[in-house]
Amino acid sequence: xxxxxxxxxxxxxxxxxxxxxxxxxxxxxxxxxxxxxxxxxxxxxxxxxxxxxxxxxxxxxxxxxxx
Numbered sequence: 001x002x003x004x005x006x007x008x009x010x011x012x013x014x015x016x017x018x019x020x021x022x023x024x025x026x027x028x029x030x031x032x033x034x035x036x037x038x039x040x041x042x043x044x045x046x047x048x049x050x051x052x053x054x055x056x057x058x059x060x061x062x063x064x065x066x067x
Contacts, residue, residue, distance in 0.1 A: 004064035008041020010049040011060075015042040019058035 011019075013035070019042070038049040042060050052058070059065060 002062075005041075005062055007063050007065055008052060008060060010038050010041050011052050011055065012040035012043060012045065012047040012049050014047070015040055015060070016050070016052065016055035016058070019060050020055035023056070023058040025056045025058065 033050045033054040035048045035050045037046065039045070040047055040049055042063070052060075057065075
């Protein structure tokens with residue numbers, strides 16, 4: 001069995017949109033989001049990131065949901 005990574009604390013807009021849309025959520029339907037330059041917990045790239053809640057806590061492939 002493959003060990004899953006912890007659920008990411010910070011997610012870039014690309015990864016968040018992709019996972020949220022795959023989960024059946026309407027992408028970019030949040031009203032306000034605070035972003036900063038950081039490391040995405042999904043793709044590992046340095047990009048503009050925000051919290052996964054802004055994408056309705058979607059399931060990220062290879063990551064364990066903690067709730």
